[in-house]
Amino acid sequence: MANPWTKKNPFLSLWLSAANAWAGAARGAMTAAAKRQMAAGVKAAARPRPPARKR
Numbered sequence: 001m002a003n004p005w006t007k008k009n010p011f012l013s014l015w016l017s018a019a020n021a022w023a024g025a026a027r028g029a030m031t032a033a034a035k036r037q038m039a040a041g042v043k044a045a046a047r048p049r050p051p052a053r054k055r
Helices: 011-044
Strands: none
Touching: none
């Protein structure tokens, strides 16, 4: 008798493929956001500070 746990499951395969695609898209979005934040930080650090106003 064949073991049912070792049979191929097309629904599980489909679900895992969708989950993998979603995870890849989320990772790409987070990477892009992190790069934007780092670029903004470097740009702000390179910009000279305005002189302090006297009271």
